[in-house]
Amino acid sequence: MGFLRGFRHGVHPPEHKELTAERAIRRMPFPDELVLPLSQHAGRPARPIVRPGDRVERGDKIAEADGWVSSPVHASAAGTVLDIVPQPHPSGAWLPAIRIQVAAHSAQAPRPRLIPDWHDLDANGLVEAVRQGGVVGLGGAAFPTHVKLKPPEGRRVESLILNGCECEPYLTTDHRTMAEYPERVHLGLRIMMKCLGATRALIGVENNKPDALAALQRTRPDDLDVDIVGLTVKYPQGAEKMLIRALLGHEVPEGGLPLDVGVVVQNVASIATIAEVFETGLPLVERIVTVTGPGVRKPANLIVPVGTRVRALLDACGGLTDDAAEVVLGGPMMGNALAELDAPVTKGTTGVVVLTEADVRARDVHPCIRCGRCLDACPVFLNPQLLGSLAKRGRLEEMDAHHLGVCMVCGCCSYVCPSNIPLSQMFGAAKRDLRRLAARAAP
Amino acid sequence: MSDLLWILLSAMVVNNFTLSLFLGLCPFLGVSGRVETALRMGLANIFVLVLTSLCAWALNTFVLVYAPFLRVISFIVVIASLVQIVEMAVKKFSPTLFRQLGIYLPLITTNCAILGLAIFQTNRGYGLFQGLAFAVGAGLGLTLALVLMASIRETTELSDVPDVTRGAGLVLIVAGTLSLAFMGFAGLLSGA
Amino acid sequence: MTAHASPIGPGPTGPGPTAPPPAPPAVSPLRLVATLGISGALAGLLLVSVHRVTEPVIAAHKQRVLEDAVLEVLAGPTSYRTLYLVDGAFTPDLPAGADPRTLDTVYAGLGDDGARLDGFAIPASKPGFQDKVSLLFGWEPKDGTVRAIRVLESRETPGLGDRIEKDPAFAAGFVGRTTPLVGVKAGRGTGAPSEVDMITGATISSRTVIDAIDTTLARLRPALDAYAAEAAR
Amino acid sequence: MSTDARLLVTAAPHVRSADSTPRIMWTVVATLVPLLAAGAWWFGPGALLVVAAAVVGAVVPEHLFGRRGALGDGSAAITGLLLGLTLPPGFPLWMACLGGAFAIVAGKLVFGGLGQNVFNPALVGRAFLQAAFPVAITTWPAPAADWSAFRGDLLALPLTSPAADTVTAATPLGLMKFEHTGTALLDLAIGRTGGCIGETSALLILACGVLLALKRYLDWRIPAAVFASTALLSGVLHAVDARYPGPLFMLFSGGLVLGAVYMATDMVTSPVTRRGAWIFGAGIGALVVVIRVWGGLAEGVMYAILLMNALVPFINRATQPRVFGQRPREATS
């Protein structure tokens, strides 16, 4: 591979991917009950279009997108709608969700194509199909994919970047997807390039997944301009801005979008899902989830119906060990700790990482000793040391002036801090407060 | 030449006006909360110090030889009028500069560094150029002390300073430490 | 100090309100000038009177201090004459209009007869460790030896450098030494007549005194020698 | 697991690097042990007593007035040790103890303890002692006949002067400055010279420093910048006028190595930015040369570091990193 591309700063947490990296993806049995939150994506929650008692088939739309930046929700198994009430949500809150009693012994039979064949569609038709398929970014943020596929008038997309970094420790969903379904990745790429009119695509894969790289290379179509690039192993390589910097050398301007440098970034899992949606004609009703960590008995990469409760998922993996202490949805760097195992897997759930007491033992917080490690770690070159002391005194405006807006809350600063100061947590809170202030100030 | 250099360095670091002679303490302890402010305050001081040095030299040479007992009175009167004139002149010719320095000029009138400069210059019998070197050195020394203190205070504002020491107590201890550190310059240019 | 209360203080000063007293409406400029003029005149009057009373005392004191120092370093003579360096030669007469402070000044010791030259007392100064060190030294023109020294002003380190002023042993080390002087570490000298023992740990201060004497002599020596030769004739 | 009550809910990130502040501090303490041993080897066991006195002086007020459990982070111990290592071997114990106490109280506690201070506490203590007891701290007792004998007037009663008749031996810098005599480079490198307890064995200090730098417990840029600027400046001066000491002598004499490796790199009082670290180190080197060459003191490392400490807030301000995606035009603001 020669010289490896990468970005500056960042951290190297222990990867722990060996737990599941070699385990092939298998399908999980349908659970008895599904919990489908109306808000599984960035943007406005979906509007339910079913009532308690309604019979639904697998793939039926049960909630309609509410506006452009929103996404519909589909039933991920045949069954009966129980109710639409607040349920535990991965975010920690209780949010309205459609509960479905899965029909016992149902064949979950394949149904007539719900999504049209992609060959017959033009760019607009493709975008609409993706929208109807309820496809959102599967890398974690769950941003509705169709929005990304339709750049504003006059903006040209030169390069499509495929994010196959999966820089979070433990997680291997993207890895397995690329290794097992490389053709799907390339098909998704083709569809997406057609949507965007992009002439070039790059796939960035961290170098710790040689089998994924090899599989992608092997199946690369000759008629597409696709670069498959091995990258240094570093967190947070998978952040859009970092990936663009690593692959193209461009910096996305402060406060700007990848589009500002002519780039759209899409997650590997999302692109494979797009391909799958068009292949099967079924909307997004299931996704691949890595269940891993020292606190789970049988780590696995599973195809999971969206809406499966985490408890059921964990049971499918042999349950928790006795010293399990914390269940994290997503990767350990940016994921959310679950308060209740009844929360469901949503479209944005990349993995379930169960950590043990030894991993999460509370550590003493010491005063900041200005060691500067957070500055060396911050991938967007902020001064977390200064921001942290400003945050401690609630000086929000000054934090804003020191570019808090650029912070991605990636957790690098907290990770390296020898005094265990919860820097990224403080920044996340400050960003929320600033947004609230700005919203209040706006007319 | 080496004499002038010594006078300048002496007033600036060896016997720093603020840290060793305690002149100009008010802005040092009070106004110096922001680095930009401190810098402008220092520049305004250098300007007035140089003018004062010129005036003091003129007074000493042409007037006070005959009436030494009027020294303090004439100095203070001259300094007060000088600041007034400078203020008016700056306001007229450079409104930009006035906006930046203007508010500091009245503060300078009663800054003991200015009168101190005139009196020290007289006591030491400095001539015109020696006086100018002295004034520039003193002004640079003041500016240095102000800026250092301001930047340190910007930092301590973000520190967990105990209530008991917060404020004047801490500032004085910092000043004492700075003064200790400046002792390192003792004997500068004297050993050669 | 400024009249503006420093912001670090605990609060506004004094018990009184800060508003100025109600100004009388429209005071004529004439009255302003007159007020200031009159008070200025009164102040001047007061100062002149006090000056007249204190001036002789102060002058006498200064004179006494100088005389003490001069006679001490001359080590012998009981009277002296002030000489000014004018156009490269020492003269007792101050040229008209000249400021004595700007001229090099030395004091010539006068022998018992009140006329014979008996050594010089020469002021010297040099930047020391903290600030300028000023001193007076007595000098014998015949053989170029130091008669005695006295440090008049110094701000050297207490307990260390200030021993140049406070330690009689240091000053004693100069007596009878041949100029130009050479500073040596205490006890490490070779016994040469120009060696002066420096104070351990205060090398800079000691050397300042020695250098002040050497450089002053180097500058004034021709004129001093000429004056001495003149006086001997 | 039947109930979720056992579930922990913490904020991301859920994994943390293994390093902790106490671990950093105690590692630094551990690397100081060889220096102590070297000090005892060259100057006799009395040297250890001096260091111990400084440590006691530093630790007691930290315990009394500091945060709860502040002793556990090891920083007070470091302050005491470093102060002790910069004192002359025969320094009266009561003075060392007073210096340690002043270092912690005025150098650290008044600012609010660990991480809040502006000046390196050990050097604040050292500067105080230098100003308070200028004679005692520049008295370098000559080696005693017996290795184990105490040098100088170690045991002078509190508040009293050390005996005046101590036989003294000069330091290489003193010899150079005041008598223009050099010292063999080998002696300087291994520490067979007069000087403070911990600063004479340059090679040993460097070895410890490399160890710490490899563990990333100190920022190698700072000592590198100190050495580079000292060598460069003194090299130029030496080339212009050979009376000025050469760069190697400058580097290995006095407290430069100890100061550059252990004092200047104090994380709390050095810049947080990389560019700042270079500037900071270069400034120290320049000031050291200025003070040693043109100043009245033989040694200037302590003052150079303290002066640059005072500039650190300013340096940090001036070297804020350019934020990702920030246009260069805005970077100046």
Place this chain on the structure above:
Amino acid sequence: MKETTAREDLLRGIWRENPVLVQMLGLCPTLAVTNSVANSLAMGIATAFVLLGSSVLVASVKRLVPGEVRISAYVLIIATFVTVADMALEALAPGIHKALGAFIALIVVNCIILGRQEAFASKRPVGRAALDALGTGAGFVIALVLMGSVREVLGSGSFLGHPLFGAHYEPWVVMILPPGGFLTLGSILIALSWLRRRRAAAAGEARS
């Protein structure tokens, strides 16, 4: 203006509103000349003299001075008294005059004096102005002597020149150097702040 009793006018400046320790005014002489008790005392008395003289004079002539030139007139009056003090001290105690040096002349810009004229003497009867000046002057002397005592005792091992600890005492030279001034005043202020807090805490406990 809130009416105050004569007693209050006299006592206020001594401790409760001490010009140096509470109001943080006149720091330049407080730090510069307090390296011995004798110097502190002389400086304090000279300042108090100027303060008293100016206050009495300002209070007497306040009706004659128009507001526009009020400050200039005060400064003139103060400068006159300072010059008188300067000359008197030089004639009476040349040693101390030499030690205080330029700082005698700098009494002119001591903001305590101008401050009292502005805040008090220019509005009150002569008697009250005198009391206020006496109190404030005494407060200034107390602060200076406090500083001078700490610095002389530690820095020279003596009080008013009398050795306290015998010949073997090792003086803390730093205390009579400039850093010692800052450190001493800083320590005194911290100690006072600590005392105030403790008293406030005690009072709070007593109430509850």
